[in-house]
Amino acid sequence: MDSHPECLFCKIVARAAPAQIVYHDEWVTAFRDIHPAAPVHVLIVPNRHVAGLNELAEAGTDLAARLLLAAADVAHREGVHQSGYRVIINTGADSGQIVLHLHLHLIGGQHMRYPIG
Amino acid sequence: MDSHPECLFCKIVARAAPAQIVYHDEWVTAFRDIHPAAPVHVLIVPNRHVAGLNELAEAGTDLAARLLLAAADVAHREGVHQSGYRVIINTGADSGQIVLHLHLHLIGGQHMRYPIG
Numbered sequence: 150m151d152s153h154p155e156c157l158f159c160k161i162v163a164r165a166a167p168a169q170i171v172y173h174d175e176w177v178t179a180f181r182d183i184h185p186a187a188p189v190h191v192l193i194v195p196n197r198h199v200a201g202l203n204e205l206a207e208a209g210t211d212l213a214a215r216l217l218l219a220a221a222d223v224a225h226r227e228g229v230h231q232s233g234y235r236v237i238i239n240t241g242a243d244s245g246q247i248v249l250h251l252h253l254h255l256i257g258g259q260h261m262r263y264p265i266g
Numbered sequence: 267m268d269s270h271p272e273c274l275f276c277k278i279v280a281r282a283a284p285a286q287i288v289y290h291d292e293w294v295t296a297f298r299d300i301h302p303a304a305p306v307h308v309l310i311v312p313n314r315h316v317a318g319l320n321e322l323a324e325a326g327t328d329l330a331a332r333l334l335l336a337a338a339d340v341a342h343r344e345g346v347h348q349s350g351y352r353v354i355i356n357t358g359a360d361s362g363q364i365v366l367h368l369h370l371h372l373i374g375g376q377h378m379r380y381p382i383g
Contacts, residue, residue: 202338203347210331217330221319224357230320233358240341241350243377260360 151197158194158250172223176215179223179255188258189227189234193219199251202240220253229257270315275367279313289340293332296340296372305375306344306351310336316368319357337370346374 152159160166161180168180171191182190195216199208206213217236224230234257239246269276277283278297285297288308299307312333316325323330334353341347351374356363 202334202353203341205338206335210328210335213334214327214331217319217334218323218327220355221322221357224320229358229360231358233356233360233363235357235361236319236353236355238337238353239350239378240338240352241346241348243346243350243374244352245378246350257360261356261362 153198153250156198156248156250158192158248158252159198162194162196172219172226174215174219176212177219179219182254186254187256187261189229189256191223191227191255193223193253193255195251200249201246201251202238205251216251216253220255223255224257227255227257233257233261235261268314270367273315273365273367275309275311275365275369276315279311289336289343291332291336293329294336296336299371303371304373304378306346306373308340308344308372310340310370310372312368317366318363318368319355322368333368333370337372340372341374344372344374350374350378352378 161168162178170180172179177193178196179191179193182192195212199205220236224234237254278285279295287297289296294310295313296308296310299309312329316322337353341351354371
């Protein structure tokens with residue numbers, strides 16, 4: 150597994166930093182955001198270190214597919230697949246991306262505002 | 267191609283409804299949102315009709331991968347891959363999903379608010 154020694158999310162994947170993990174498989178790990186924006190707020194990350202969406206193609210199509218499909222799986226596990234949920238991926242400074250390890254926010258359990266951005 | 271006769275996004279994919287298309291390939295079509303939330307606001311949709319993220323697994327992993335990777339490609343074409351961009355997928359009523367054909371919002375060209383949801 151390609152991990153980065155200084156990366157918080159790599160440490161969570163390796164169980165070397167605490168997190169409330171709700172799902173994991175050979176490709177991805179999902180855990181609760183420590184500052185939830187909604188009743189359900191889970192982060193889904195690749196197990197290997199990928200800095201962001203701009204770098205995902207280099208990591209291969211299998212991982213790209215699994216990341217996106219895992220969001221629907223976790224929504225089902227969290228009980229929001231029918232009521233509705235939002236998946237958000239932030240990339241770069243304008244977006245507010247903080248941790249430079251690709252992560253999908255999965256948010257649900259409340260009515261979300263629209264428009265977006 | 268599986269299309270739905272009443273679906274606006276199927277019509278756009280088929281060039282039977284107007285849209286400002288910025289990218290297309292065998293899997294996806296990307297076009298500008300008619301009510302942009304930011305200077306760059308592009309919708310990326312599968313060419314075949316998929317209602318939402320809950321139904322994406324049935325459509326196969328190749329499409330899932332291509333959808334997510336196309337977002338990074340379009341961000342590059344739109345010149346926001348370095349400055350930053352946000353990808354948003356709404357699913358179901360709580361999220362504000364309006365058109366029941368899966369679409370990724372790609373938003374950039376401005377500083378986006380945080381938190382999200």
